[in-house]
Amino acid sequence: MNNTPVLKVQDIHKSFGNVEVLRGVSFEVEKGETKVFIGPSGTGKSTLLKCINQLTIPDRGNVWLNGREIVHSHVKINLYRQQMGMVFQNFFLFDHLTAVRNVEISLIKVKRMNRKEAREKAMEELSRVGMADKANSYPAELSGGQAQRLSIARALAMDPEVMLFDEPTSSLDPELTGEVLDVMRKLARGGMTMVVVTHEMGFARWAANEIFFMDEGVILESGPPAEMFTRPRFERTRRFISRMTELYAEEQSDG
Amino acid sequence: MLRGFNAVYDSLPYILSGIPITLGLVALSIALGLAIGVPMAIGQTYGNKETGRLISLYVWLFRGLPNLVLLFLFFFGVFPMLGIRLSPFVVAAIALGLRSAAYQTEIFRGAFLSLGEGQMLAARSLGMSKRKAIWNIMFPQAIRVALPGWSNEYPILLTDSSVAYAIGVMEILTRGNQMVTRTYQPMPIYFTCALIFILLNFGGIRLIHMIENLIRIPGFGREEQ
Numbered sequence: 513m514n515n516t517p518v519l520k521v522q523d524i525h526k527s528f529g530n531v532e533v534l535r536g537v538s539f540e541v542e543k544g545e546t547k548v549f550i551g552p553s554g555t556g557k558s559t560l561l562k563c564i565n566q567l568t569i570p571d572r573g574n575v576w577l578n579g580r581e582i583v584h585s586h587v588k589i590n591l592y593r594q595q596m597g598m599v600f601q602n603f604f605l606f607d608h609l610t611a612v613r614n615v616e617i618s619l620i621k622v623k624r625m626n627r628k629e630a631r632e633k634a635m636e637e638l639s640r641v642g643m644a645d646k647a648n649s650y651p652a653e654l655s656g657g658q659a660q661r662l663s664i665a666r667a668l669a670m671d672p673e674v675m676l677f678d679e680p681t682s683s684l685d686p687e688l689t690g691e692v693l694d695v696m697r698k699l700a701r702g703g704m705t706m707v708v709v710t711h712e713m714g715f716a717r718w719a720a721n722e723i724f725f726m727d728e729g730v731i732l733e734s735g736p737p738a739e740m741f742t743r744p745r746f747e748r749t750r751r752f753i754s755r756m757t758e759l760y761a762e763e764q765s766d767g
Numbered sequence: 768m769l770r771g772f773n774a775v776y777d778s779l780p781y782i783l784s785g786i787p788i789t790l791g792l793v794a795l796s797i798a799l800g801l802a803i804g805v806p807m808a809i810g811q812t813y814g815n816k817e818t819g820r821l822i823s824l825y826v827w828l829f830r831g832l833p834n835l836v837l838l839f840l841f842f843f844g845v846f847p848m849l850g851i852r853l854s855p856f857v858v859a860a861i862a863l864g865l866r867s868a869a870y871q872t873e874i875f876r877g878a879f880l881s882l883g884e885g886q887m888l889a890a891r892s893l894g895m896s897k898r899k900a901i902w903n904i905m906f907p908q909a910i911r912v913a914l915p916g917w918s919n920e921y922p923i924l925l926t927d928s929s930v931a932y933a934i935g936v937m938e939i940l941t942r943g944n945q946m947v948t949r950t951y952q953p954m955p956i957y958f959t960c961a962l963i964f965i966l967l968n969f970g971g972i973r974l975i976h977m978i979e980n981l982i983r984i985p986g987f988g989r990e991e992q
Contacts, residue, residue, distance in 0.1 A: 567888055594894035604889035607986050608908045618893040621903050652986025663889075670893060 516579040518543050518705045519674050524563050524573035526556070533559045534570070535729035539722075541674065546706040548716040551726035552752060557709040558601075560726075561676045564707070565596045578673060594622060597667030601679040603659045605651040605666070612638060612647040615666045623670070637665040641695050657688035661695055668699075675699065677708040713757045717741055725749045771955035778946035778956060785939040786963065792860055792928045792938060797920055799864025804871025808909075809901055811872065812879040822872065829869035834930045837862045842934045859931035867920055874920075878913035879905060911987040918975040922968050929964075939963055 517540040526534040533556040541547050549557045562568035564575055566582065566589050574583050582592045606614050615634035619625045625633065638644045641661040651659055660680055667675060677696065681689040693715050700706060700719045710716060716723055717737045724734045725744070733745050741757075744750045807825065810818045829837075841862045846853055853861075882905060890900035929940040943960040947953045 565892060567891060590894045590896050592894075593892055596892075598889075598892040600885065600889065600892075602885060604885035606886065606889070606904055606908075608904075608911065608984055617903060618890075618895065621899050622894045650985040652984075666889075666893070 517541055517576075518545075518578060519564070519707065520576040520579075521560075521564060522574050522576075524560060524570045524575070526559055526563055526568065526570050533729055534563065536573070537726075537729075537731055538573075539724060539731065539734070541705055541707060543705055544703045545721040546700045546704075546708060546719045547722050547724065548720040549707070549709045549724045549726055550711065550713070550716060550752070550756070551724075551732075555726045556729045557726050558678050561598070561678045561707065561709060564676060565593050565598060567598075590622070594618075594670050595673040597670060597672035597675040599660070599663050599667055599675065599677045599680045601682050603651070603656075603663045603683075605654075605659055605663055607651050610648050610650055611643060611654070611662050614651070614662060615669045618666070619669055633669060634665075637669045638662075640668065641665045642691070655688060656684040657691045660684065660692045664692075664695055664699075674705040674707065677706065677710065679709050679711070681710065681712055711756055711759075713741075713753060725752065771952050774946070774950035774952035775955045775959050778943075778950065779959065781946060782939060782942045782956075782959060782963065785937060785942040786967070788856065788936065789925070789928050789938040790967065792856065792863065792931060792936065793921065793924045795860035796863035796867050796924055796928070799860065800867030800871045800920065800924075803865070803868035805875055805906075807868065807872040808875030808879055809906075811876050813897065813901060826869045826872050829866045832866070834863065834866060834927050835933060837866055838930055838934055855931065855934040855936045859928070859934060859936050863924060863927060863931075867924055870923075871917065871920060874913050874916045875909060877916070878909040881912055882908055908987070911982060911984065914975075914979050914982075918972070918979070921971045921975060925964065925968055925971065 519541040521540070522538045524534050524537045525532070537556070537560055539547065549560070551557060559568055563570040563573075566575075570583065574581060576582065577592055577595060580592070582589065606617065609617060612631065612634050615637050616625075616627075616630040619630040619633055620627060623630075635644060635647065638647055641664050643658060643661050643665060646654060646658060646662070649658075651662070654662065664675075664680075680696070681692050684692065689712065693712060696706070696708070696715065697719060706719075708715070708719070720737050722734055723737055723740045724731045725740065725746075725748075726732065727748060733740075733749055735744075740749065741753060744753065807822045811822045814822075832840075838859060842855065842858045846858060886904055886908065887900055890904045891897070895903070928938060931938050932941045932944065935941065939960055943956050947956050950956065
């Protein structure tokens with residue numbers, strides 16, 4: 513049981529109409545690891561994340577969470593999803609709820625915690641992402657960086673086994689990406705198991721145990737950051753990484 | 768002139784005592800419309816195709832029938848045929864309510880659709896069932912989006928409620944009419960009825976705005992637009 517990966521994804525296929533978005537993707541994540549997916553837009557990275565927690569049902573392939581098969585487990589899927597926190601590119605905060613209510617609502621409604629316990633836990637999670645002072649603000653009153661940190665707290669509150677990040681900084685102004693990446697670095701250091709789709713090469717290089725380069729619905733190549741950044745096997749990977757690194761450097765010097 | 772004034776003075780208490788009946792009719796039919804309209808809007812937005820089609824049929828049917836036709840159909844047709852004896856008041860509330868349900872379905876459907884699928888995705892990703900997500904996340908937002916359009920139902924039903932006169936519900940117009948036949952003063956009496964409707968309309972809209980302000984949240988409603 514100790515050798516069972518937290519997450520095992522095998523041969524995921526997904527088509528939308530005639531477009532085959534995922535053409536057989538497999539990977540594993542051990543406890544405490546951070547795996548980072550990079551690659552051009554439209555190569556199925558976001559779809560892959562949604563296939564993991566079954567927000568999108570894959571056409572073929574399987575997913576195991578701590579050794580339990582979760583695809584087609586319609587009855588228990590809500591239970592499994594609690595163990596897989598998800599952070600979206602566009603936050604998707606509950607717009608009618610204050611920050612602290614955003615975090616506690618799933619504790620109350622899904623985990624059936626009593627209100628007092630839930631409030632305490634929610635405040636703890638807000639502190640963890642540096643948002644305790646915004647507890648009573650509504651999403652419309654938050655900056656992009658604050659909103660994304662809140663959505664991370666919301667996912668963390670469920671005590672997930674693994675966190676799925678879908679381009680968490682892509683819709684943020686460059687000067688706001690730092691505060692979100694800081695939270696993610698802290699999580700990685702704290703031993704959180706994470707799957708991250710991102711264009712932030714600096715984060716990928718620092719946090720990843722393994723980087724996957726995705727192209728046209730498959731993992732073209734993978735390896736530890738040192739290898740992927742210095743001597744990728746494919747020219748496409750090299751070009752993508754160097755282009756992204758340049759962009760990232762520009763943002764840094766602009767800021 | 769004086770005769771007109773006296774007629775109004777004499778009939779006023781009688782006409783005014785129709786206000787609770789008119790307002791009761793409006794309240795019941797709005798409530799019935801809400802109780803049916805919200806589930807139908809949810810069914811249409813989040814349910815399967817067959818449910819959606821059935822609800823569309825309902826909406827199409829009830830929006831296509833004039834109030835008076837519906838009222839006569841229910842009062843003289845449907846309920847007597849089923850052997851159910853109901854007071855004119857209850858039949859009017861049902862007829863107006865079922866018709867209002869069709870409109871309220873459309874109002875709430877639009878509100879649910881405007882929320883975007885991200886809210887649902889986020890709720891489901893936290894392990895909420897679809898039912899929990901709809902009830903705790905989608906509905907509280909939809910109601911805020913819907914409120915400005917929904918508040919139209921009050922003046923619409925208030926004015927429509929006077930058709931209940933046709934089956935003898937003792938609402939404002941029915942009473943006014945009786946007083947006209949008694950006093951032969953149509954102009955002052957109908958004018959009084961009109962004034963009562965306008966005042967009720969004004970008060971109700973003020974109340975709705977107060978509710979709107981009470982449940983206002985940053986990011987929803989007029990404030991941002």
